[in-house]
Amino acid sequence: MVSRKYTKDYRVEAHLTKRGAIRDEAIYCGAYYRFARPKEEVSRSLRFLTAAELVSTAFAVFPMCVPCAYSKQMYVILPLVVSLLPIYLLFAGLYRVRTAGEKVIHEHRDKIANRIPTGAFIQMLIAGLALIGTIVYIILGQLAPIDWVCSVLALLRAALSVLIFLHRHDFAMEDVSEHLPATEQNPENL
Numbered sequence: 001m002v003s004r005k006y007t008k009d010y011r012v013e014a015h016l017t018k019r020g021a022i023r024d025e026a027i028y029c030g031a032y033y034r035f036a037r038p039k040e041e042v043s044r045s046l047r048f049l050t051a052a053e054l055v056s057t058a059f060a061v062f063p064m065c066v067p068c069a070y071s072k073q074m075y076v077i078l079p080l081v082v083s084l085l086p087i088y089l090l091f092a093g094l095y096r097v098r099t100a101g102e103k104v105i106h107e108h109r110d111k112i113a114n115r116i117p118t119g120a121f122i123q124m125l126i127a128g129l130a131l132i133g134t135i136v137y138i139i140l141g142q143l144a145p146i147d148w149v150c151s152v153l154a155l156l157r158a159a160l161s162v163l164i165f166l167h168r169h170d171f172a173m174e175d176v177s178e179h180l181p182a183t184e185q186n187p188e189n190l
């Protein structure tokens with residue numbers, strides 16, 4: 001289903017089915033996009049960011065799965081639980097990059113261009129809040145060995161989040177509609 005935002009990118013045409021019925025079909029006639037960087041650089045960035053996000057996700061989930069005093073502190077566990085939202089945004093954006101072909105439609109370009117930078121920023125912010133909560137816990141509490149492990153993971157996750165944030169624009173896209181043959185362009189532009 002196409003959201004209302006992208007309805008101008010489609011035109012409806014009537015087609016005859018095999019059974020002789022007339023059926024309306026949406027035909028894409030909007031702009032096409034491609035990655036601004038070469039394909040090799042995009043795939044390298046995709047592999048790097050996917051690996052970094054998997055490690056960062058493991059660092060966030062581990063304290064939630066281990067019973068320890070660290071994970072019982074509200075100011076520590078709450079940022080970890082909230083961090084599931086940017087984790088979803090980043091993985092959804094990276095999935096769109098992985099499934100993108102040579103030409104990308106407007107809706108998919110927006111999902112790539114919006115989810116990855118937004119998810120990277122929110123993840124960095126939340127990882128910073130989790131690190132602040134960890135520092136407060138270190139100052140106030142008596143840490144068991146597992147608490148130290150969780151604290152180090154919080155520090156590493158904050159560093160990884162900054163690194164992911166620095167690579168948030170690796171998947172910038174450019175309009176290629178004017179480079180396509182006339183048969184594939186938007187009929188309104190002809």
